[in-house]
Amino acid sequence: xxxxxxRKGRGTVFVKEEVCKGCSYCIDFCPTHALEFxxxxxxxxxxxxxxxxxDDCTGCDNCGLYCPDFAIxxxxxxxxxxxxxxx
Amino acid sequence: xxxxxxxxxxxxxxxxxxxxxxEGALAAGCRFVAGYPITPSTEIVxxxxxxxxxxxGVFIQMEDELAASIAIQGAxxxxxxxxxxxxxxxxxxxxxxxxxxFITETPCVWIDVQRCGPSTGMPTGPAQxxxxxxxxxxxxxxxxxxxxxxxxxxxxxxxxxxxxxAETWRVPVFLMMDEVVGHMTERVDIPEAxxxxxxxxxxxxxxxxxxxxxxxxxxxxxxxxxxxxxxYRIHVTGLTHNEKGYxxxxxxxxxxxxxxxxxxxxxxxxxxxxxxxxxxxxxxxxVVSYGITSRVAMAAVEQARAKGAKVGxxxxxxxxxxxxxxxxxxxxxxxxxxxxxxxxxxxxxxVERAVAGAAKVVSVPHAGGSVHEVDTxxxxxxxxxx
Amino acid sequence: MxxxxxxxxxxxxxxxxxPVLPFLRKDRIPHIWCPGCGIGTTVNSFCRALGxxxxxxxxxxxxxxxxxxxxxxGYLNLDSFHTTHGRAIPFATGLKLANPDLKVVxxxxxxxxxxxxxxxxxxAARRNMDIMVVCINNxxxxxxxxxxxxxxxxxxxxxTMPFGNFESSFNLxxxxxxxxxxxxxxxxxxxxxxxxxxxKEGLQKKGFVFIEAMAPCPTLYSRRNRLGDGVDQVxxxxxxxxxxxxxxxxxxxxxxxxxxxxxKFVDRDxxxxxxxxxxxxxxVLGDKYETYGAHHG
Numbered sequence: 001x002x003x004x005x006x007r008k009g010r011g012t013v014f015v016k017e018e019v020c021k022g023c024s025y026c027i028d029f030c031p032t033h034a035l036e037f038x039x040x041x042x043x044x045x046x047x048x049x050x051x052x053x054x055d056d057c058t059g060c061d062n063c064g065l066y067c068p069d070f071a072i073x074x075x076x077x078x079x080x081x082x083x084x085x086x087x
Numbered sequence: 088x089x090x091x092x093x094x095x096x097x098x099x100x101x102x103x104x105x106x107x108x109x110e111g112a113l114a115a116g117c118r119f120v121a122g123y124p125i126t127p128s129t130e131i132v133x134x135x136x137x138x139x140x141x142x143x144g145v146f147i148q149m150e151d152e153l154a155a156s157i158a159i160q161g162a163x164x165x166x167x168x169x170x171x172x173x174x175x176x177x178x179x180x181x182x183x184x185x186x187x188x189f190i191t192e193t194p195c196v197w198i199d200v201q202r203c204g205p206s207t208g209m210p211t212g213p214a215q216x217x218x219x220x221x222x223x224x225x226x227x228x229x230x231x232x233x234x235x236x237x238x239x240x241x242x243x244x245x246x247x248x249x250x251x252x253a254e255t256w257r258v259p260v261f262l263m264m265d266e267v268v269g270h271m272t273e274r275v276d277i278p279e280a281x282x283x284x285x286x287x288x289x290x291x292x293x294x295x296x297x298x299x300x301x302x303x304x305x306x307x308x309x310x311x312x313x314x315x316x317x318x319y320r321i322h323v324t325g326l327t328h329n330e331k332g333y334x335x336x337x338x339x340x341x342x343x344x345x346x347x348x349x350x351x352x353x354x355x356x357x358x359x360x361x362x363x364x365x366x367x368x369x370x371x372x373x374v375v376s377y378g379i380t381s382r383v384a385m386a387a388v389e390q391a392r393a394k395g396a397k398v399g400x401x402x403x404x405x406x407x408x409x410x411x412x413x414x415x416x417x418x419x420x421x422x423x424x425x426x427x428x429x430x431x432x433x434x435x436x437x438v439e440r441a442v443a444g445a446a447k448v449v450s451v452p453h454a455g456g457s458v459h460e461v462d463t464x465x466x467x468x469x470x471x472x473x
Numbered sequence: 474m475x476x477x478x479x480x481x482x483x484x485x486x487x488x489x490x491x492p493v494l495p496f497l498r499k500d501r502i503p504h505i506w507c508p509g510c511g512i513g514t515t516v517n518s519f520c521r522a523l524g525x526x527x528x529x530x531x532x533x534x535x536x537x538x539x540x541x542x543x544x545x546x547g548y549l550n551l552d553s554f555h556t557t558h559g560r561a562i563p564f565a566t567g568l569k570l571a572n573p574d575l576k577v578v579x580x581x582x583x584x585x586x587x588x589x590x591x592x593x594x595x596x597a598a599r600r601n602m603d604i605m606v607v608c609i610n611n612x613x614x615x616x617x618x619x620x621x622x623x624x625x626x627x628x629x630x631x632x633t634m635p636f637g638n639f640e641s642s643f644n645l646x647x648x649x650x651x652x653x654x655x656x657x658x659x660x661x662x663x664x665x666x667x668x669x670x671x672x673k674e675g676l677q678k679k680g681f682v683f684i685e686a687m688a689p690c691p692t693l694y695s696r697r698n699r700l701g702d703g704v705d706q707v708x709x710x711x712x713x714x715x716x717x718x719x720x721x722x723x724x725x726x727x728x729x730x731x732x733x734x735x736x737k738f739v740d741r742d743x744x745x746x747x748x749x750x751x752x753x754x755x756x757v758l759g760d761k762y763e764t765y766g767a768h769h770g
Contacts, residue, residue, distance in 0.1 A: 014484055014491070019477050021508035024704045029663075046508065064492070065521070065665040068513025070478070070502060073491045080487050087488035119571050121563070140754045141761050145570045147746075149563060150596040157560040158567035161536070164554065165571025187557050315552035315568060316575050318531040322498070322547055324555035333501060334547060334555075 009034070011059015011076040013051050020071040022046030026063035032056040035063060090114045090247075090283035094142050100275045104242035104268040105130035107275045108198055109138070111246025112170050114283055117196070118144030119167040121158035123151055125177040126210040127266040128200035132172050156181035160193045164323065166314035168250060168288070170196040175204045175217055179224070185259055186225035187325050189348065192257040192301070192310060194288065196249045197221075199261060200269040201429075203455035213266035214455030215378055215429040221261050222407050228345060230352035232359060233261040233407040235377040239273045245404075251286035252359075256351055257309050263406060265429065267379045267458055288312055295319045300332040301344075308351045352408055360410035363402040366392075370399030372471045373421040375414075375438055377403035379458055380427050387427075387464035396472040406434060414441035423471035427451035427464045447471070478502045493520035496530070498550050505544055509695075509703020511662035511688025512542050512609050516549070518665050518686075519580070519607070522672030523551075533576045533676070536565040538590060541615040541690075542582035559589030562597045565604045573747060573766035576605070576676060583610040583624040587643055591623070598652035598681045600746040605675040605682040608645060611690035619693030628729040629698040644726035645685045646738050655680035657722060657739035661687040661710035664735060671737060680745050687733065700730070 013035070020042060026049050027035045036052035049072060051057055057074065064073030094113035102110070109131045112120075118139070122132035136146040144167070149155040152173055159169040173181060178199050188195055203209035204216045217224075221233055232252050234245045242264060249260040291298050291311035300321045301310045313319045322332040327344055329335040335344075352359070365388070367373055372391075376384035381402040391398045401417065403410065414437075418424070424446055426435040435450040442448055451467045453459050478499045480490055497520065506512050523530065530551060537546035539558035546553035552575075556564040561579045569577040579586075586594055586608050597604065613631060614620040621631040624645065625638045634640070646657045656678045660668040668686055675682040689695055689706030700706060709730060717725075718736040725734040744752065747766060754762040 014481070014489060016477065016481070016491075019503050021503075023509040023702075025509075025514065025707065028704050028708065061492075065517060065669075066514055066662075067517060068506065068510060069504070070491055070493055070497065070513070070517065073493075075489060080489060083488040084486075119567065121567055140758055143763050143765065145750075145765060147566070147570065149566075150592050153560060154563035154566075154593050154596075157556060158563040158570075161554070161556075161564035161567025161569075162571035163567075164552075165568045165575065167571040169567075169571075183557055184560070314572065315534045315554075316532055316572050320531075320550055320552055322553045322555070324547060325557060326555065333498075 007077055008054040009057040011057050011074055012054065013057065013063060013072055013074045015048060015050070016071045017042045017048045019069050020046055020048035021069050022048065023068060025066040025068065026072050029062060029066050031060060031062055032058060088285055088287050090280040090285045091116060092280035095280040095283060096277050097279050098277055100277060101272060102239060102275050103130065103270050103272045104236065104239040104264055105200065105270065106134050107239040107242040108246045108262060108264065109134040110277060111243040112196065112250065113138060113142060114277065114280070115247040115250035116168045116285055117170050117250065118142070119159065119162040119169045120146050120172065121149045121155045121162070122146065122172055123149055123155045123177060125174045127202055127269050128172050128174045128198065130269070131198060152177040152180040153184070156184035157187065159195055160184065160188055160191070163193045163195055164315050170198060172198045174200050174202050176207060178217055178220060182225045186227055186229055188259045189225070189229040189231070190325055191323050192348070194253040194257045195259055196246065196253050197259050197261045198246070199263055201263065201265040209456050211266060212456035213379065213429060213458065215263070215265055215380065215433070216455060218263065218406060218430065218433040221263065228349060230349055231259050231261055231407055232256065232352065232405065233263050235263045235403060235406050236268055237379050237381050238268065239271060239275045242268060243275050243277065247283060247285070251284070254286040254288050255309070258352060263378060265379050299330045301328065302330045303347060308347050356408040357412070359405060359408050360413065361404040362410045362413050363404050365400040367399035367401055367417055368420070369397060370421055371397045372423045372425055372468055373399045373401050373417055374425045374427065374464070374468065375401045375403065376427055377406050377434065380429055383459045383461055384427055384464055386461045387468055390461065390465050391468040391472065394469065396468060398468055398472065403434070409437045409441070411437070411441035414438055415445070418442040418445035421446055423447045423449060425449045425451060425464070425467050425471050427453070427459050427467070429453045429455050429458065476500055492524070493517055496520035496523045496550055498548055501548050504548055506541060507692045509689060509691035510541070511611065511703060511707065512545065514662045514665060515607070515609055515668065515686045515688060516545055518669040519672050521669040522676060525669065525673045526676045528576065528676060532574055533578065534568060535578045535580055536561045536568065537579070538581040538585035539616070540582040540585045542580065542609040543585055545580045559585055560593065561585065562590060562593040562604070562606065566597060566602050569602065569604055570747065578676070579604055579606045581608065582615070583608055583612065583645070584614045584622045587645060587648070588623045595652045598649055598654045598683070601653055601655060601680045601743055603680055603745040603747060605678070605684070607672065607684050607686060609686050609688050610645065611688045611694060613690050613694040615690050615693050619697055626727055626729040629694065642727065644722070646683070646725050647722040649683035650722040650739050653681065653743070654683045654739060655741050655743060656682040658737040659685040659687070659725065659735050661714060661733065661735060662689065663707050663710040663714065680743065
């Protein structure tokens, strides 16, 4: 995500689309209901999550804690920026 | 390398085969036993429980044989040399873990002090009933090595040999004792530790990252080993696996893995077989025997010779792998094989298979509970020599 | 070779990676578990616990039995052992006693640990063997196609209870408590943070630790009994769970889709098997006895 891209919310999610099995844990247990199923599906035929309401994402990583497939995690922008700097 | 003096009770002893086997294990470096009592093997673990606190190691009595036979394997991957001690009914319970030890290449020694079966049978009665069970009893294809001592001294010596073979080949190695050998008291000489050769585990010199738990070369089919806790992050499974130890359940990999595992023994059988022969050359009759029966058989052979019969003795010190090639060679000159066993006829089938009609094969079965009468074997020899 | 779990271009740019990846065998993902299966979530919590514990991962070994949960060992980037059905605990016992440096974790399913492995479970708890046992309870035999388990509550249909289960089930925390476990907790796949915390506490606790994690089996339990999908079971866990730390374990039995008591029920101390052995031999044998495992850390 480039710096000039307009940032919404306090954080974002990273999704490994091809590992997702579409269980919807992350969507149903997102505290701010920021996630939704993608219209597209992956190679295995599963709809994976996308950040439908980026304004609402706090980067809390609740999705990451719930994901049974290690396919998604969340992070706060300030932590991402620190990582970027450290890189 | 030489034995650790801590475990070696150097000196002359008057002990039974069970006790001698325990001393053999201690001399070989066995420092972990998970046991479960069963007649007539219990004295081995009793002695181990008594000796090990002062040697430095662990004995634990488990809740059953299933637990005992897998706890020892956990201990191997924790870095210890181990043995598994039991008799018929316990051995039946342990069969799944025999296969696990084979497929995971967990070096371990299994002592079976054989008693009369089937089922509970005669717990205190000697037998050689499990010769086929150790070869075929676990499901799937596998290979083992089995040694057959006929005296307390050999219980000591062969236990050390069994440990060394287990480390060399990474297969389960059996000590096929029986109630008589186990409970017979004789002189046992335990040498100095410096006179006892002990094979160290085949530890890898590779670093984490370079090492694969089941990597082998065409020249050496036995993989190098590590233990848990050394940073290698190994994976070990009873599933069909690849060199990394990861499950790989494909037909080509099954063939590759099982081919190597079986080949470790079948392709090296000539290095492993051990037949102790006496007067086989030029003999018309050859008595094939093993374990305690070989001592009774030798008495019969000597009496038959006194009666003028041309008789030889071929004692199977190692029953598995079976010395089929040697039997074939003997069949070129011998006319009859006489095979006394304390069972209804088990190893005799191997003799028949190896000889393949080139000579007559006579079984001298015994249901067990005592050793053969010398006369029973003598009569069979004289009948064969006619 | 590129892997599905390799960093994406986006992650590379930000220097980000999934925080659980250091604890997983990346080359074995995706795992075999069904969509909506809860086992993966418990593994996720376990990864967090490994990280939070600050322990040396080279000194943690994981042992599994057979079954869906039994596959866990193969996914964790630890020394890992996938053993035989029901025998993870005795294997772990041997491993721990042979190398006391190790923290040994048994990670297996309810059928593996409490049916075929029930005897070992009882005795390891009785001995206070220093191992941590994580039991993923999905109330069924998943790998073999949904047969009745010792944990299946009265009522639901299973392939070997085609007219509904009429057998009473185990109350696992009560069983562990009665047998002598020093730490007993139950959480569900809904309680990811609490589960991770319990696992971290378990890793740091000496003695027989038992953690039950209730998980959905959507394929063979939920759908067969018209309970919806995995996520619907997790919602049930959320709605019907009450946290009661320290409650008497005899009162935490489970019923079919009924109320669930979760929490840390037992946290006590008593000597482990190895400590007892060393203490006893030290007393009885005196100087002749060299404390076992003393050269270890």
